[in-house]
Amino acid sequence: MLTKLCAEDCGPPPQNKMLCLFASHISQGEMKEEKRTSPAVAMVGFIQGCKWQMQQLRQYLTAKHGFETVQTLFKEIDNIFIRSLLSVQKTIINDKHCFELYGYDILLDQDLKPWLIEVNASPSLTASSQEDYELKYRLLEDTLHIVDMEGRLTGKEKRVGGFDLMWNDGPVYTDVGLETLGSSCLVANTHLAYFKLQTAGPKGAYSSQKKKEGEGRSCIRYRCGLTNTIQDVLNQRPGWVEVKDDGDWDFNWCDVGWLRENFDHSYMEEHVRICHFRNHYELTRKNLMVKNLKRYRKTLEREAGRLEASKCDFFPCTFVLPSEYHIFVEEFKRSPGSTWIMKPVARSQGKGIFLFRKLKDIIDWKKDGSRSEEQKDEAQVESYVAQRYIENPYLIAGRKFDLRVYVLVTSYIPLKALLYRDGFARFSNTRFSLSSIDDQYVHLTNVAVQKTSPDYDPEKGCKWQMQQLRQYLTAKHGFETVQTLFKEIDNIFIRSLLSVQKTIINDKHCFELYGYDILLDQDLKPWLIEVNASPSLTASSQEDYELKYRLLEDTLHIVDMEGRLTGKEKRVGGFDLMWNDGPVYTDVGLETLGSSCLVANTHLGCVNDRQKQLQQLLKPFPGQKRT
Structure with missing residues (x-):
């Protein structure tokens, strides 16, 4: 774990005989991405790519290892500061006009031994969050207090703001320690991470600074x-x-x-x-998606019980071939005659997909599973997933369909996800039947497949808007049944994202627009089929073009390169904030139904009056008048 520590060397007098050092106790612990696999990172692996305040880290370590152990650790860290500065005391050219604010990078190993990694003469002062901004504001403000251009100090202070004098031509001891513990017990005057100062920079300074950056750019280059x-x-x-x-x-x-x-x-x-996170494929490759969901379900069962884990039972029984071939065969033999579907793990648009009921149909993968490593390297067989086929899909006019839903993730730590109100149902062009498992026009709903059908009509297409589907289902099954269905669909989005939250490398520069494919069975149970990192943005009709244009326009509103949002919005255009480090509830529901009834802030398939909402929410672009 890299720990960013700050110390100010006010410099010895011209004779270079005395070292005067202040150490700040308002610093932060920083997790750097490149160190995320080190042994010590396992302790706090859930904050990949983020920062902890030093107080949080000290509290965590104290709770886990005890007060005395952590006290010893921080004494050893103090020793690093002193010894490193003494090592260059006779080398640094002293000048009374100069001072230095150092940024120390310290690594802890699993035995809680601190290691000096490097010392920065220009530690980063750019803020990555409001909290980070306030910390650095206090740090720099107190630095100027110590430099004391106004001449307000006596020079005998042991503490100035968040800085403690730890060395002044020798170790400095705290007066409080002497009074409390007795003169025979000398306590070093260092308080790294003991408490946080209450003084802070101007409220909202970081957010206003961020907004000004967006407004200051004359154009955005894309x-x-x-x-x-x-x-x-x-x-x-x-x-x-x-x-x-x-x-x-x-x-x-x-x-x-x-x-x-x-x-x-x-x-x-x-x-x-x-527009992508670095390892987006953890959710969008079929084999990795299932691996992460299985692991997440096991974790839930262990920590929260079977009932909570059952909320993850929304993906079909799946095996990765050829690596899990033998496990698959055992499951296959338990239900002879059932239908399975094979999908390449990294292809899209229905390419390479086929259905089967006999093991001989996948004999190539069986052979590959028994080959030596050398043979595998010579001719690598493409990985597939074998998935139990949903034999009882919900049909409309005798045809199978699935749903394409859009979810925008702007951060994984903390997880922040928005659900788009619009989407569509993709229908097959041929009536459903299990008698012919080789007919892709019956079983695959991908537009890329269906548009090659001989009787495909490009003007009519094969899609329903999500609002049409919701109205149809409500008319047929009732409001409450459909409300429950869409809640279960929301659950799929949240659980799937949580399953990869600790795996995806979070990066503040990245966002992801996912295309979820959901299948309904005849019992109105939703099943997650796959998640697409690059959902098709090519329009198949004018209506489809308008939907995708609105979707992408609202995506850019949320990414907010222009700095027009506050960051607290629950809705932007057609997007509703459904998760922000926890579930988000609608304000309307609270007012109407009472505070005891929380209504999720999701509106998939509901009215999308985005234009009216955007006019109220967004100020005009630079040079534009509000209409």
Whole structure:
């Protein structure tokens, strides 16, 4: 665990015989991404890529290891500061005009031994959050108090603001310790992480600073690797200018191939945004999605019981082939004659998918499972998932369909997710039947598959708007039944995101627009089929184009490159905030039904009066008048 510590060396007198050192006790613990697999990180692995205040860290360690152990640890850290400064005391050219604010980076190993990693002469003073801003504001304010250009100090102070004098040509001891413990017990005058100062920078200074950064840019430079609806949305956004090839950009809507090749080599400034998280595939590759969901369900069962774990029973029985072939065969033989579906783990648009009922149909994967490692390296067989096929799908006019729903994640730590009100149902073009498992037009609802059907009508298409579907289901099954169904669908979104929260590498520059595929069975139970990191943005009709245009426009509103939002909005356009480090509830529900009845802030398939809401919410773009 890297611990960022700050110390101020006010410098010895011109004779260079005395060292005067103040140490701040208002610093923070910082988790750096590149260290997330070190042994000590396991203690607080749930804060990957984030910061803890030093007080939080000290409380955590004290609760886990005891007061005396942690007291010894912090004494050893104090020793690092003193010894490192003494090591250069005779080397540094002393000048009474100079002072230095050092940023120490300390690593703790699993035996709680502190190691000095490096010392920074210019520790970062850029804030990553409001709390971080206030900490650094206090730090710098107290630094100026000690430099004392106004001449308000006597020079005999043992403490100034958050700084404690720890060395003054020798160790400095606390007066409180002498009074309390007796003169024979000398207590070092260091209080790293004992308490937090109550003084702070101006309220809201960080957020206003962030907003000014957005307003200060004359234009937003974007790069787009796609040529469909997103390109139109970006082109028509006021103040946005496209850059080509290697030009500098502020916003990048890239494909996952570009991300894989370039993300790790790209330096991104504070304001820059990109449309994928680094390891988005933990949720969007079929095999990894199932692995993470199974692990999450086991954790829930162990920690919260079977009832809570049962809320994750929304994905079909699934095995990864060829690696889990033998386990799959055991399950296959338990239910002879049942139908299974095979899907390549990393392909989309229905490519490579087929149904089977006999083991001989997948004999190639069985052979691969028995080959040696050398043979596997020579000719790697593509990984597939074998999944129990939903043989009783809900049918409308005798046809199978699934749902495409859009979820936007702007942060994983803390988890912040928004659900889009619009979506659609994708229908197969042929009546459903299990008599012919080889007919892809019956079993696959992907538009890329259905539009190749001989009787496909491009004008009618094969989609229903989500509002149409919800109205149909409500008319047929009643309001309460459909309300329960959509609550269960919301549960799928939340549980699937929580299953990868500790696995996804969180990055403030990243966001992700997921396309969820949900299948309903005849009992109105929703099943998660897959999650897409790059849901198709190519329109199949004018209605489809308008839906995706609205979706992408609202996505850009939330990413908010222009700095027009406060960050507290529960709704932006067609997006509703459904999770913000915990469930979000609608204000209307609280007022209407009473505070004891909490109503989730999700409105999938409900009225999307986004234009009216946006006019009330957003101020005009620079140079625009409000209409």
